[in-house]
Amino acid sequence: MSEAATRRGTTSIAPPDLLASLDPLLREWLPRQRWFAGKGRPVTGFALISATELLEPPLxxxxxxxxxVQAEQHHQPIHVAGTPGHSSAPHADDCYQLLIGVRKALPPHLAPALIxxxxxxxxxxxTVYEGLHDPGIAELLLERLRLPGRLGELRFGRDTxxxxxxGLVPRALGAEQSNTSLVYGDTFILKLFRRVVPGVNPDLELPRALARQGCGRVPAPVAWFESHQPGAAAEPLVLGVLQPYLKGSADGWELALRMLAEGADFSGEARALGRATAEVHLALSRALPTATLGHTQVEQIAKGMTERLEAAAQAVPALRPYAPGLRSAFDALAQLGAEGRIWTAQRVHGDLHLGQCLRAPSGDWSIIDFEGEPARPLGERRMPQPTVRDVAGMLRSFDYAARSHQPWAPEWADTCRAAYCRGYAEASGSDPRTEPVILRAYETDKAVYEVLYEARHRPDWLPVPLAAVRRLAAPDPARDPGSGR
Incomplete structure (x- = not known):
């Protein structure tokens, strides 16, 4: 496509008329998408945030x-499957990024993309359709990323x-839920954020900061694009990030399950992954400001964990018998803070697990997807946190893998968790297991989150986090937090 074509941004379609014509179609189509966050609540209307023509239809x-577009939804409770309780809706009036293709008629290969x-x-x-399924539109998007500058309210940037x-051939990845990714010729991967919020997205901010530090554990952003709305005070919305595609790399979750099924030892990989995690944490501590968590901050952290536990126990009755024991983990953390114990907080991954890690054929591990937990507010995801939060997430991931295997392999989880902590200590100089109180608190908080998530979305998986809950709630102060038991 020509440069003139990729730079075209017209205003021939009046946005109010455009949205009115698409409204009934989007009301049916949008809630069926995996990345739609407002499931369980009907869409009552749409508000247009911006419309930019990349190629003008029907010319x-x-x-x-x-x-x-902002999907307008009434607040109403969401029923948690299998429980008598209800939970509040997590989002209201979310903003979504759509790339709409327009044709007179769809060719057969695009029939599944029909809107x-x-x-x-x-x-x-x-006929309108999901444009990211169209190779020609995917190619157009990459062409646009080559050209830094503005197109309507869209702004494109890149590392020149x-x-x-x-000529890189695009293909869509089909395994994601909250975003959409396109791979271009096994060279680059473009991650497009579907539900977008104003502000600096950590999935662009942190990899760029790590690249400035020369940290090779995280693919450095090559190009990106944002929406800049009128008004000096308006924060940009990060829409997509292009990064190198790690061809031939194995997904950490799939690799762990495969090695489990083969009866192979995964402890060496877990140890190497621990070292990789520590290297990323050290680079982030150099790249971005850190903070000291004193009594007040630790008390607030423990209070937030307790409140999340109470809300989850209200929604999931199976959690209630363990609530007092789980609360003791948060009380112990608050007590240490009251006694004057301090911790350092810094920027962290925020949602670290085996599925966020890729192992290259060389054996090197990379860490990806720094968006954090998408359900949490952006400001919270960008706050400095103790590094143990990421460690706890990975320890839970080993437990999940072991529980996913039949028969259950608790010794495998124990070995991997301990190896991961050893590897982390080798690179950082600090073994997370030497801080059992804060590690237990964060692992407990993560397990509580998992219980609520599984009750809502995958009830068949609920026994996995409940097994961890039973362990974490047990009155065993001598427990080794690096153990899976």
Missing amino acids: ASPGVIHLL GHVTHGPLAGQ RVDIPF
């Missing part, structure tokens, strides 16, 4: 319209030291 075929047929408005008589070749 171009396909036409391409980039939309940011619907427009009957009125500026696109009357046209890195060449982005022409």
Whole structure:
């Protein structure tokens, strides 16, 4: 496609008319998407945040319209499957990024991408569809990322030291839930954020900071794009990040399950992964400001954990018998803070588990997806945290893998958890197990989160975090937090 074509951004379609014509189609289509966060609540309408034509329909075929729309949903409780309780809706009026393709008719290979047929408005008589399934539109997006600058309310940036070749064939990855990724010729991967919020996205901020530190454990961003709304005080919305694609790398979760099934030892990989985690933490501590957590801050952390426990126990009755024992982990943390114990907080991954780690054929581990837990507010995800939060997340992931195997392999989890902590200590000089109180608190907080998540989304998996809950609630002060038991 020509540079003139990729720079085109017109205003021939009046945005109010456009949204009105798409509204009934999006109400049906949007809630069916895996990345739609407001499931369980009907969409009552849409508010247009921005509309940018990348290729003008119907002059171009396909036409391409980039939309940011706010899905309006009434607040109402969501029933937690298998329980008599209810939980509050986690999001309301979320903003979503859509890339709409426009054609007179869809070719057969694009039939699964259909959104619907427009009957009125500026696109009357046209067929609209999920544009990211169209290789031509995916190619257009990569062409646009080559060209730093503005297109309507979209702003494109890139690292000009890195060449982005022409002719890279795109393909969509199908295993994700909260975002959409396109791979270009096994060279780059473009992650597009579906639910977007104003502010600096950690999935762009932290890899760029790590790249400045020369940390090779995280793929450095090559290009990115944002939406800049009118108004000096408006914060940008990060829409997508292009990074090197780690061809041939094995997903840590899938690798662990495969080695479990083969009866192979995973402790060496766990130890190497511990070293990789520590190297990333050390680089982040150099790249971005750190903070000291004193009595007040530790008390607030423990209070937040307790409140999450109480909310989860209200929603999931199976958790209630263990609540007093679990609360003791948070009380012990608060007590240490009251006694004057302090910790250092820094930027961390925020949602670390085996699925966020890739092992190269060389044996080196990389860590990806620094967005944090998408359900948590952006400001919270960008706050400095104790590094033990990431460690606890990985320890829980080993436990999940062991529980996913039949028969259950608790010794495998024990060995991996201990090896991971040893590897972390080798790179950082500090073994997480020497801080059992804060490690237990964060692992308990994570297990409580998992119970609520599984009760809502995967009830068949609920026994996995409940097994950890039973262990963590037990009155055993001599417990080794690096153990899976």
